[in-house]
Amino acid sequence: MTSVFEIIAEPNRRAILSLLVSSEQSVRAIERQLRMAQPAVSKHLRVLREAGFVEATVDAQRRLYRLTPAPLQEVDAWLAPFRQLWSGHVDALERHLDRTARTAQPAATKTNARTNKTKATPAAKKHARRRS
Amino acid sequence: MTSVFEIIAEPNRRAILSLLVSSEQSVRAIERQLRMAQPAVSKHLRVLREAGFVEATVDAQRRLYRLTPAPLQEVDAWLAPFRQLWSGHVDALERHLDRTARTAQPAATKTNARTNKTKATPAAKKHARRRS
DNA sequence: GCGTAATATGCCTTGACAAGCATATACTCG
DNA sequence: CGAGTATATGCTTGTCAAGGCATATTACGC
Numbered sequence: 001m002t003s004v005f006e007i008i009a010e011p012n013r014r015a016i017l018s019l020l021v022s023s024e025q026s027v028r029a030i031e032r033q034l035r036m037a038q039p040a041v042s043k044h045l046r047v048l049r050e051a052g053f054v055e056a057t058v059d060a061q062r063r064l065y066r067l068t069p070a071p072l073q074e075v076d077a078w079l080a081p082f083r084q085l086w087s088g089h090v091d092a093l094e095r096h097l098d099r100t101a102r103t104a105q106p107a108a109t110k111t112n113a114r115t116n117k118t119k120a121t122p123a124a125k126k127h128a129r130r131r132s
Numbered sequence: 133m134t135s136v137f138e139i140i141a142e143p144n145r146r147a148i149l150s151l152l153v154s155s156e157q158s159v160r161a162i163e164r165q166l167r168m169a170q171p172a173v174s175k176h177l178r179v180l181r182e183a184g185f186v187e188a189t190v191d192a193q194r195r196l197y198r199l200t201p202a203p204l205q206e207v208d209a210w211l212a213p214f215r216q217l218w219s220g221h222v223d224a225l226e227r228h229l230d231r232t233a234r235t236a237q238p239a240a241t242k243t244n245a246r247t248n249k250t251k252a253t254p255a256a257k258k259h260a261r262r263r264s
Numbered sequence: 265g266c267g268t269a270a271t272a273t274g275c276c277t278t279g280a281c282a283a284g285c286a287t288a289t290a291c292t293c294g
Numbered sequence: 295c296g297a298g299t300a301t302a303t304g305c306t307t308g309t310c311a312a313g314g315c316a317t318a319t320t321a322c323g324c
Binding site: 003005006008009011014017018021052067069070071072073074075076078079081082083085086095096097099100 | 135137138140141143146149150153184199201202203204205206207208210211213214215217218227228229231232
């Protein structure tokens with residue numbers, strides 16, 4: 001769990017982060033809104049806190065957690081070089097979401113099919129690449 | 133491994149994606165540049181392909197893999213609501229990277245320390261929230 | 265100090281997944 | 295066809311993290 005990406009890989013953690021976008025929240029509030037067990041919430045918050053995603057303010061017995069920008073900025077930064085891929089046609093995302101919507105996986109099969117159908121460039125009949 | 137985020141959680145897969153930004157690559161080319169075993173590369177590519185991150189073109193015995201925009205767009209879209217956090221002060225990322233640079237974790241400790249030091253709002257001495 | 269609410273932590277089990285290794289498949293050339 | 299290259303796949307193993315449950319900790323009001 002060393003990287004920012006591993007941390008947001010966990011769905012419940014992403015849910016917590018999304019909850020915190022609107023306003024700071026107590027553990028209990030998160031527990032109820034996300035319908036998850038209290039220890040689970042605390043553990044995820046610990047991970048998020050240690051990775052710098054959130055910070056807490058003590059208020060009596062409870063702790064109010066709020067977002068901290070840096071780690072998500074890091075994700076944003078990593079994403080930057082790839083943005084050139086879709087600057088222009090925005091519709092690819094919609095198609096992708098359509099495909100992946102129904103319990104995910106079926107997209108894989110379809111993608112596979114398309115991939116296998118893709119033909120090679122006819123010109124590239126040569127082979128035998130040298131080892132260097 | 134149902135979500136896009138779990139897929140980019142793997143460092144080698146992110147490395148492969150980054151490699152493909154510049155141009156399409158064969159499995160062998162990836163294998164050498166990233167110094168990883170061939171089966172590992174193939175397996176990661178399979179995961180990436182089934183998730184729609186890449187697609188392949190057959191060229192004789194080899195397959196040329198190239199990026200596909202949709203899944204990364206999905207990440208970008210998820211990130212959108214959080215961007216309001218750092219639109220304005222861009223320096224938070226730099227500080228974060230400085231802290232997390234040396235083998236990660238130490239940032240956690242520091243963040244912890246700051247967090248614990250954070251005082252509660254003095255006005256909020258009352259407690260006993262009702263259950264609704 | 266006692267009861268209670270809010271949160272954190274420790275232990276254990278279970279599932280998932282990445283890596284390693286061997287092997288299968290596909291294609292090319294001579 | 296046979297050898298060689300490129301890629302994929304199957305199996306096994308070690309690791310690690312999430313969830314469940316019990317329990318510790320801290321803060322409050324009375």
